[in-house]
Amino acid sequence: MKLETTQLILRDCVEADWRSVQEYRVEDGYLRYHPEETSSNERAREFVQMVMGWAAEQPRQKYQLAITRASDGVLIGSCGVRISSPEDREAEFGCELDPREWGKGLGAEASRAIIDYGFRALGMHRIWAHTIGDNLAAVKLAERMGMRQEGRLRERQFFKNRWWDRVIYAVLEQDWHS
Numbered sequence: 316m317k318l319e320t321t322q323l324i325l326r327d328c329v330e331a332d333w334r335s336v337q338e339y340r341v342e343d344g345y346l347r348y349h350p351e352e353t354s355s356n357e358r359a360r361e362f363v364q365m366v367m368g369w370a371a372e373q374p375r376q377k378y379q380l381a382i383t384r385a386s387d388g389v390l391i392g393s394c395g396v397r398i399s400s401p402e403d404r405e406a407e408f409g410c411e412l413d414p415r416e417w418g419k420g421l422g423a424e425a426s427r428a429i430i431d432y433g434f435r436a437l438g439m440h441r442i443w444a445h446t447i448g449d450n451l452a453a454v455k456l457a458e459r460m461g462m463r464q465e466g467r468l469r470e471r472q473f474f475k476n477r478w479w480d481r482v483i484y485a486v487l488e489q490d491w492h493s
């Protein structure tokens with residue numbers, strides 16, 4: 316599967332992608348809001364294998380795509396919609412980008428394409444996301460996608476020597492189409 320935007324091509328992952336994934340996951344800042352202290356080759360390999368497994372499922376429920384630059388094909392992140400309740404037409408959204416590419420609007424460009432795919436092609440009614448409340452970039456990205464905050468799970472996680480709130484955001488099909 317492939318989605319094209321102005322600057323990006325979103326495509327299914329292939330096995331060799333783990334190297335590019337690992338390359339950006341060790342960049343400064345990437346793990347700031349994650350419990351892990353470091354990223355390993357093994358975890359990057361497992362991630363790519365997991366995503367490829369999702370792509371092979373029948374019927375397919377999870378669309379986690381590699382974000383690549385249209386200009387040179389370099390993999391700079393991943394984004395996805397993963398159906399969490401088929402009967403309720405609900406999917407979970409997530410996006411991660413190479414820190415060297417942050418702040419250029421690419422997260423929003425990729426997210427718009429995959430969320431639009433979720434509503435138009437997959438017929439979802441509700442697309443939701445959760446993130447760490449202090450992760451301003453992720454919160455702003457959710458808001459830019461028209462998502463509204465629906466809840467705040469106070470002190471939901473403990474890592475890096477402190478408690479972190481998790482926030483839940485969602486957008487409905489009627490909001491997306493209007």
Ligand SMILES: CC(C)(COP(=O)(O)OP(=O)(O)OC[C@H]1O[C@@H](n2cnc3c(N)ncnc32)[C@H](O)[C@@H]1OP(=O)(O)O)[C@@H](O)C(=O)NCCC(=O)NCCS
Pocket residue numbers: 345348409410411412413416417418419420421422423424444445446450451452453455456459
């Ligand atoms: C979340 C993430 C994908 C955003 O990607 P990005 O390409 O930098 O985002 P964009 O440039 O498209 O900007 C989207 C919005 O976030 C804002 N933003 C981006 N970085 C920000 C930062 N460090 N602090 C505050 N706001 C920020 C932008 O100003 C923009 O908001 P606006 O529309 O109000 O101007 C990226 O920061 C990332 O990969 N983070 C690590 C992984 C992660 O935390 N993913 C989400 C967890 S669910």
